[in-house]
Amino acid sequence: MLLFHLDPNLTETLQRQLREKIANAILDGQIPLDKALPSSRKLANELKIARNTVVLAYEQLLDDGYLIAKSRSGYFVNADILQGHAEKQIRLNDIDAKPMSWETLLTVRPSLQQNIRKPKDWYNYDYPFLYGQLDPALFPTQHWRECSRDSMNVQAIRSWSVDHFDEDDPLLIEQIRTRLLPRRGVWAKPEQILITVGTQQALWMVAQLLLKPGRRFAMENPGYVDMYNIASLLTEDIQLQPVDDQGMQIDDSLSECQLVYVTPSHQSPTTVTMPLERRRQLLDLAEKDNFLIIEDDYNSEINYESNPTPALKSLDRHDRVIYVGSLSKTLAPGLRLGYMVAHPKLISEVRAIRRLMLRHPPTNNQRTLALFIERGYHDVLLRQIHRALKQRWECMSKALQTHLPQFSTHSNIGGTSFWLKAPADLDFRKLQALARKQSILIECGDIHHFDKSCSAHLRLGFSAIQAEKIEPGLERLARLVPLAMRER
Incomplete structure (x- = not known):
């Protein structure tokens, strides 16, 4: 019996989820070739979904060559779809095998370098003062979708597919x-x-x-x-x-x-x-x-x-x-x-x-x-982004002066971030950790100094955060600063 977990909360339709799960099960060899798949009525009852959803998923798998239909017998896995797949080999552990010495095999170790790290789920934070990320609301979805669609017409495909x-x-x-x-x-x-x-x-x-x-x-x-x-x-x-x-x-x-x-x-x-x-x-x-x-x-x-x-x-x-x-x-x-x-x-x-x-x-x-x-959509986008970012820049400038006056900054007339020199007795790593617990993301600036002989800096970006969230975010951050000061 086919039992799959279908999630109605996903953006993908139940039909598409079912089609993909059956296709993956076929490719993984989980469905016998000599047994018919459950009837559409039976599978729909088991999964508690509409029968028509199962029917359409089966028909698509039939069209794609995953299934074959046998008169009065139902749907079966098409053996041809598995042609060219290597048989799975049973791997035995060799108790005498020596562990791989990668340190002697690798000529360089770039993974050991210091790199900028950002939380992958940054968009789930209330106040993401991150540089290098863009508010998804600013993306020109309609115009990009139009150009993407037109790049997929027959003539265009013939041009770029070779x-x-x-x-x-x-x-x-x-x-x-x-x-x-x-x-x-x-x-x-x-x-x-x-x-x-x-x-x-x-x-x-x-x-x-x-x-x-x-x-x-x-x-x-x-x-x-x-x-x-x-x-x-x-x-x-x-x-x-x-x-x-x-x-x-x-x-x-x-x-x-x-x-x-x-x-x-x-x-x-x-x-x-x-x-x-x-x-x-x-x-x-x-x-x-x-x-x-x-x-x-x-x-x-x-x-x-x-x-x-x-x-x-x-x-x-x-x-x-x-x-x-x-x-x-x-x-x-x-x-x-x-x-x-x-x-x-x-x-x-x-x-x-x-x-x-x-x-x-x-x-x-x-x-x-x-x-x-x-x-001309790129020109339109530049104007829209400039308006949006200018508003955020103005909010940042004002909020920094109001809530974090002890942080000094260079004269800033552009870009998408502020470079702030922190007070000498601030533990900026501690501040970063405290801020994250309060759903605030900030970036420490020490990684940008390569001689490591600098005073502490923070880099606060504003391209990923909406304008109305900037002041409350910086106000909340300001309340954490005293908690991150080193004892003298």
């Missing part, structure tokens, strides 16, 4: 070239653009091509943790550049570097913006001392008191800048689509190394995104 080897969707390349990059003051040819699986893949591939033992790499401190971790796998010579209220400090110590990573639009994690004068100073130094620059232009569009500053790449006259952009912060972090712009020779090499990894990002997703930009 193997493109190492090529990207030409429509997406054109939309990035003509619609996205000009907003940042960047003008590029198609051969200078490559689609990536988010910013992360772009940073990894560039580092693989340009770093090795003996090459010096410079980046901001505090800075982006994942970039530090990527670089540390390839070279031990990492130069940490201090950050002030104008971003990375530029000095002659960079002259010994081969590659410099910088986040000039909104420095990660402090959110400060590098002024034009300092950007030109960095470019002049790169030309004089022959090094390359990775510009991570995340959150570039999000300024609340002025127009966005043109990208560093827009000032680049000698192709020294490798520009990296992403749609994760404006569309959806889970989409994992980004792009990079660089000299054609570098793009050619990056394209080749990408082919060895995954050939190219899924072309159906590329086409959906291309249609989304082409139809």
Whole structure:
């Protein structure tokens, strides 16, 4: 007898749940080939569901080839569906076998690096002051669904379903070239653009091509943790550049570097913006001392008191800048689509190394995104997000001054988070634990300092929390601060 647990509270229909459970049971060999499945009436009575639900599930399994119908006998498992499945082997434990020594087999241990960790169920907390997550209510469901549907018509499928080897969707390349990059003051040819699986893949591939033992790499401190971790796998010579209220400090110590990573639009994690004068100073130094620059232009569009500053790449006259952009912060972090712009020779090499990894990002997703930009939906989204985030930024600014005046912050005119310097005697780990018990999520900033000689900081994001929850959340957090102070 078939007994399955069907959950009426799930978003999936009972019919679909039943169909999937029977199909899985067939593939797992749990249903004998020579016995008929229960009649639709009997199974419906056992599961306490409508008979028609069972009938429709059976008919779909019949159409899909899982079942065959025998006259006056009922439904049976179709033996053909199991063709090509390897027989299960009984595995005997060898009492003399030695345990695997992974420590001697692995050449690197990236799992031992310090990484940013966020609760997977962050959306269940009342006050998620997290950076890097986006309020699901801001996602353009209707427009994205339309573009996704249109990318699935017969003509579009014929275009993206074939193997493109190492090529990207030409429509997406054109939309990035003509619609996205000009907003940042960047003008590029198609051969200078490559689609990536988010910013992360772009940073990894560039580092693989340009770093090795003996090459010096410079980046901001505090800075982006994942970039530090990527670089540390390839070279031990990492130069940490201090950050002030104008971003990375530029000095002659960079002259010994081969590659410099910088986040000039909104420095990660402090959110400060590098002024034009300092950007030109960095470019002049790169030309004089022959090094390359990775510009991570995340959150570039999000300024609340002025127009966005043109990208560093827009000032680049000698192709020294490798520009990296992403749609994760404006569309959806889970989409994992980004792009990079660089000299054609570098793009050619990056394209080749990408082919060895995954050939190219899924072309159906590329086409959906291309249609989304082409139809102007991305411009609409940017305006909507800017309005929503500006309101939250204003709420955060006011609430921080009211409830947490003992925390100092850099001048903040953009981005999606606040970088707060905590009082010297605050145990910020204790505060984080106390806050979590009160359904408040905050992030400690120590992981962004790579020399570990810093005072305590907190990074409070506001892109995942609704505006009306910001002040009550910070008010509740403020009540916990005295409980987290160290005794003098």
